Amino acid sequence: MGPDKIPIEAPSDREAHLKRATRNFVTSEDVARLAGVSRSAVSRTFTPGASVSADVRHRVQEAAKTLGYRVNRLARSLISDQSNLVGVVGANLSLPFMARQLDELSRALLRRGMQCLLLNAAEAEQGITPLIESILEFRVRAIVVMSGSPPSSIIDECVANGVRVILVNRQADDAEADTIISDDLGGARIAAERLLRAGCRCIGVVGSGARTPTQIRRRVAFADSIRDAGLEPIVWASGETTYETGIEAAKGLLASHDLDGVFCVTDLLGLGFLDGAREAGRRIPEDLSVVGFDDIPQSAWASYRLTTVRQSMNDLTGSVLSAIEREMHGKGTALAHEILPVELVERATVRPAT
Amino acid sequence: MGPDKIPIEAPSDREAHLKRATRNFVTSEDVARLAGVSRSAVSRTFTPGASVSADVRHRVQEAAKTLGYRVNRLARSLISDQSNLVGVVGANLSLPFMARQLDELSRALLRRGMQCLLLNAAEAEQGITPLIESILEFRVRAIVVMSGSPPSSIIDECVANGVRVILVNRQADDAEADTIISDDLGGARIAAERLLRAGCRCIGVVGSGARTPTQIRRRVAFADSIRDAGLEPIVWASGETTYETGIEAAKGLLASHDLDGVFCVTDLLGLGFLDGAREAGRRIPEDLSVVGFDDIPQSAWASYRLTTVRQSMNDLTGSVLSAIEREMHGKGTALAHEILPVELVERATVRPAT
DNA sequence: ATCAGATTTGCACACGTGTGCAATGCTTGC
DNA sequence: GCAAGCATTGCACACGTGTGCAAATCTGAT
Numbered sequence: 001m002g003p004d005k006i007p008i009e010a011p012s013d014r015e016a017h018l019k020r021a022t023r024n025f026v027t028s029e030d031v032a033r034l035a036g037v038s039r040s041a042v043s044r045t046f047t048p049g050a051s052v053s054a055d056v057r058h059r060v061q062e063a064a065k066t067l068g069y070r071v072n073r074l075a076r077s078l079i080s081d082q083s084n085l086v087g088v089v090g091a092n093l094s095l096p097f098m099a100r101q102l103d104e105l106s107r108a109l110l111r112r113g114m115q116c117l118l119l120n121a122a123e124a125e126q127g128i129t130p131l132i133e134s135i136l137e138f139r140v141r142a143i144v145v146m147s148g149s150p151p152s153s154i155i156d157e158c159v160a161n162g163v164r165v166i167l168v169n170r171q172a173d174d175a176e177a178d179t180i181i182s183d184d185l186g187g188a189r190i191a192a193e194r195l196l197r198a199g200c201r202c203i204g205v206v207g208s209g210a211r212t213p214t215q216i217r218r219r220v221a222f223a224d225s226i227r228d229a230g231l232e233p234i235v236w237a238s239g240e241t242t243y244e245t246g247i248e249a250a251k252g253l254l255a256s257h258d259l260d261g262v263f264c265v266t267d268l269l270g271l272g273f274l275d276g277a278r279e280a281g282r283r284i285p286e287d288l289s290v291v292g293f294d295d296i297p298q299s300a301w302a303s304y305r306l307t308t309v310r311q312s313m314n315d316l317t318g319s320v321l322s323a324i325e326r327e328m329h330g331k332g333t334a335l336a337h338e339i340l341p342v343e344l345v346e347r348a349t350v351r352p353a354t
Numbered sequence: 355m356g357p358d359k360i361p362i363e364a365p366s367d368r369e370a371h372l373k374r375a376t377r378n379f380v381t382s383e384d385v386a387r388l389a390g391v392s393r394s395a396v397s398r399t400f401t402p403g404a405s406v407s408a409d410v411r412h413r414v415q416e417a418a419k420t421l422g423y424r425v426n427r428l429a430r431s432l433i434s435d436q437s438n439l440v441g442v443v444g445a446n447l448s449l450p451f452m453a454r455q456l457d458e459l460s461r462a463l464l465r466r467g468m469q470c471l472l473l474n475a476a477e478a479e480q481g482i483t484p485l486i487e488s489i490l491e492f493r494v495r496a497i498v499v500m501s502g503s504p505p506s507s508i509i510d511e512c513v514a515n516g517v518r519v520i521l522v523n524r525q526a527d528d529a530e531a532d533t534i535i536s537d538d539l540g541g542a543r544i545a546a547e548r549l550l551r552a553g554c555r556c557i558g559v560v561g562s563g564a565r566t567p568t569q570i571r572r573r574v575a576f577a578d579s580i581r582d583a584g585l586e587p588i589v590w591a592s593g594e595t596t597y598e599t600g601i602e603a604a605k606g607l608l609a610s611h612d613l614d615g616v617f618c619v620t621d622l623l624g625l626g627f628l629d630g631a632r633e634a635g636r637r638i639p640e641d642l643s644v645v646g647f648d649d650i651p652q653s654a655w656a657s658y659r660l661t662t663v664r665q666s667m668n669d670l671t672g673s674v675l676s677a678i679e680r681e682m683h684g685k686g687t688a689l690a691h692e693i694l695p696v697e698l699v700e701r702a703t704v705r706p707a708t
Numbered sequence: 709a710t711c712a713g714a715t716t717t718g719c720a721c722a723c724g725t726g727t728g729c730a731a732t733g734c735t736t737g738c
Numbered sequence: 739g740c741a742a743g744c745a746t747t748g749c750a751c752a753c754g755t756g757t758g759c760a761a762a763t764c765t766g767a768t
Contacts, residue, residue, distance in 0.1 A: 024516045025435070025493065027724060038748045043726060050727090053746060068511045073491040074428045074437065075724035079753045081379070083428065088472075093460065094651070099453035106447065106474040115488070118442075118472040120460040134469070137427040139379065157422045162378045243655060275656035297448070301597060302629035303657035381754060392718045397756060404757090407716060407764095429754035433723045 026069045035063035046071050077139060084114045086324060087135035089128055091121040091147035095241075095268065096296035101146060101168070104317040112321065114141065121147045129154045136163065142324045145170055149213075150177075166323045166336075168316065171213040178323045178336040180316065184217040187309040187342040191263045191291040192225035194307070194344060197353040198289050200261025204234040206249045206273055207265045208241040215241075218265040218293060234259065246272020247279075254280045260288055261350075267292040267299045270306050274349065289350040305348035315340045380423045389417035400425050431493060438468045440678060441489035443482055445475040445501035449595075449622065450650035455500060455522070458671040466675065468495065475501045483508045490517065496678045499524055503567075504531075520677050520690075522670065525567040532677045532690040534670065538571040538647075541663040541696040545617045545645040546579035548661070548698060551707040552643050554615025558588040560603045560627055561619045562595040569595075572619040572647060588613065600626020601633075608634045614642055621646040621653045624660050628703065643704040659702035669694045 028042040035042070037056055044050035045060040052060075063069075077083035086109055092098050106116045117138060119131045128148035135143055136157070142164040150165070152175035158165045165177040172179070195203055203226050207219045219237065226233040234257050239245035246269040253259060254277060262277075264270035270292030274284060282288045292299060292308035299306040323336045382396040389396070391410055398404035399414040406414075417423075431437035440463055446452050460470045471492060473485045482502035489497055490511070496518040504519070506529035512519045519531040526533070549557055557580050561573045573591065580587040588611050593599035600623040607613060608631060616631075618624035624646030628638060636642045646653060646662035653660040677690045 024514065025724090026515075029724080039725085040727080040748060041746090043724095044747090047726070051746060056746080068514065070487060070490045072432070072493060072724055074432050074493055075753085076726075077753095078426070078428050078432060078724080078755090079726050081753075093457035094450070094454040096448070096450070096453075099450075100448040102456075103447035103474065103476070106472050107476050110474050111477060115492070116472045116474075118460050118470045120457065120464050120470075122457070122461050123465060133424060136424045138469070139426060139428055160378065160422065161380075243651070247656070271655070279656065297597070298652060301625070302601070302633065379754090383754080393755085394718060394757080395716090397754095398717090401756070405716060410716080426754055429723085430756075431723095432725090432754080433756050435723075 025072070026067045028069070028071070030067055031060060031063045031069045034067060035059045081139065083139050083141060085117050085138055085140040086114050087117045087119065087132075087138070087140040087143040089119045089121050089131055089135070089143065089145045089147060091124075092241075093120060093122075096298060097267070097294045098146065100296070100313060101316065104313050105144065105320060108317050108321050112325070114324070124148060127151070132158065136161065142166060144168060144320055144324075145177075150175075152176075164324065164326075166320055168320060169214050176335060180319045180323065180336065180338045180340065181214075182311040182316065182340045183342045184214055185221040187293055187311075188218045188221035188263070188265075189225050190342070190344050191293070191309055192222050192229075194291060194350060194353075195261035195263065195289055196226075196229055198261065198285075198351040199354045200289055201231065202234075202257065202259050203231060203261040203263070204236065204253050204257065204259045205263045205265070206246065206253070206269050207235075207237045208245050208269065209238040210241050215265055222263050222265075241266055241268065243268050243272040243275075245269060246274075247276035249273055250276025250280060254282065262288065262290050264290065264292050267294040267296045267306060267308055270308065271298060271304055274304055274306065285349050285351045291350060295345055300347070307347045307350045308345050309342050310345045311342055312340060379426065380421045382423070382425070384421055385414060385417045385423045388421060389413045435493065437493050437495060439471050439492055439494040440468050441471045441473065441486075441492070441494040441497040443473045443475050443485055443489070443497065443499045443501060445478075446595075447474060447476075450652060451621070451648045452500065454650070454667060455670065458667050459498065459674060462671050462675050466679070468678070478502060481505070486512065490515065496520060498522060498674060498678075499531075504529075506530075518678065518680075520674055522674060523568050530689065534673045534677065534690065534692045534694065535568070536665040536670065536694045537696045538568055539575040541647055541665075542572045542575035542617070542619075543579050544696070544698050545647070545663055546576050546583075548645060548704060548707075549615040549617065549643055550580075550583055552615065552639075552705040553708045554643055555585065556588075556611065556613050557585060557615040557617070558590065558607050558611065558613045559617045559619070560600065560607070560623050561589075561591045562599050562623065563592040564595050569619055576617050576619075595620055595622065597622050597626040597629075599623060600628075601630035603627055604630025604634060608636065615644075616642065617645050617647075619647055621648040621650045621660060621662055624662065625652060625658055628658055628660065639703050639705045645704060649699055653699075654701070661701045661704045662699050663696050664699045665696055666694060 028039050032039040032042045041056050042060050044052045045057050090098060090102055093102060109116045121128050124131055128150055132150055132154050144166045146168045149170055152172055155165045155175040155177050159176045167177050167179045169181050205219055205222050207215050223233045236249040236253055250273045264273050270290055274290055277288055292306045295308045295310035299308050319338050382393050386393040386396045395410050396414050398406045399411050444452060444456060447456060463470045475482050475485060478485055482504055486504055486508050498520045500522045503524055506526055509519045509529040509531050513530045521531050521533045523535050559573055559576050561569050577587045590603040590607055604627045618627050624644055628644055631642055646660045649662045649664035653662050673692050
């Protein structure tokens, strides 16, 4: 402001002062100056496989340590156009299954030298499109969606920009996204078979009011299996996907029906159902057999010992990671459409097979 | 690159081809060309409060939509030196308390327009210093540490670079970090008083083998309170901080001592202890009273109904956020040292006061 | 029609880094 | 001693964006 009559040094001085005031990060230029080399040498020192003499490398590292230099990844990504960021979209992070999923994923990403940009979709009233857009602004390497259902338009935009979209237990029919889902249909069938083998004749299925593909697949597949056996299942499907809903389902269902077998599409619902059923005076598994889905840690606790269908967490994160690491080859890149196997974990909430 | 004899168009052609090959992101230059304006106009259109005519703004927005333009935050942060990233360090993300903490924090950050860079400290054998260093490379606005104990040297480096470090339920005595901890001492005292009021005379305290400040504070403060009442507490302190350790503690402790009151420094330990105690034939709360700490969701479940000391999650994330948003003023910036109040949640695992 | 003032626009530089290219220095073999 | 070859180094440009400054355009009042 008014640089007209100020002596030459002033602006640079002013600049220097400004720098001290707002900009405190050490740059490679600072390091270069202290080490008495060019900026290129500094850059090369921190670039694996670049050509630097041992002497220079040493001096640079020394100077860097003295000054506390950290390479600016923003600038580096800007030029190499390859940030090692991975965007992760998830909601209900405190629910045991989601929490474990995120724990494993974030750990695996770090192990592979990637960073995890976490976006909580809990308050995304207008869908997760805005979230994905904001992730895109970071030029991420890939986006993992564990919650919500992205419209295929935004997925196409990601793909057009060379960003893989990986849907975990989600579905987007004709979009160019990798999808990795556990075998809901198979799992539901296994649960039905187990209950039938236990001799159950009056069977219910408990879901929440959520209309997620996972919920629907499990519910429908189970109901179909029961009908195949000539029985008509009693369905509960309202409320949130929580422990409390499980309790309500038990109270509601058991008041009007004398069920002897129930499949809860989620362990959390299952645990609530167990508590609700006990409160209603049912003995488990003598009066009533219960099967869950997911195998969250709490299902193994002594007060529950819930028989359930397990999703292999290892397989899941493994598949996600290999999808991320697969290279993109333009639009027609091969997409993964994996369906991961599940297995029944026998505990104590289902009568032995007759 | 030999611009001497090559016709003018050639380089730009070659460049264009290169762009198509490796670089698929749309830039502001592309938008400007399509809209028939300068690149500055594009930049200003996406900068709130900048001076652009309605006409230009409209044309730019139209072009941006057609091309699918997203501003490159890396480049933006590079110049403004203000990324809205916040680094979060945490381990054991699947443990209920940590999961809830992360859920709330990530949600709050997003609501304030900040992004969450999540680093899982689970596999940080050599401490979390390397993690913090790598966060620093992203020029984050602040770092929230929920796990591990950063040496003060790295904290000082963060502060020197204008990056706030916020320790949640952690401690770093003389370092320049904001620390936000819940009132472990007060909570432990409340737990002790409650057990004493219930008439307990043979009292135990259960912790894990972890040497975290939180664990130690709670254990010591509780033991001191018990001793003040003229009793000598029985201490258990080994294993990981899990449900299973709680069971083992119950089996180990109850085999040799006839306890009538126990304080578990973590709800997870407490729930395990309850199941272990029941298995050992103790009736709760008739024979044995149990108090936990944290108030995780599972503590309210019907099979447990654990009386516990609650940390207010709202207060916690609120304090973290206000610390992040407080401006940095060089080295001598005022630091927060908050101790958040706790409260006893009465459920069903402690005998009524006599 | 003219001119002052306000608004809009484009130029050019800055941010911190990676890297091709040419120049420099060093080694080696004769 | 000299030339050839090779490792090392510095220069300069590129990445995509924000913004001060001056030029250009528009507005409105005389």
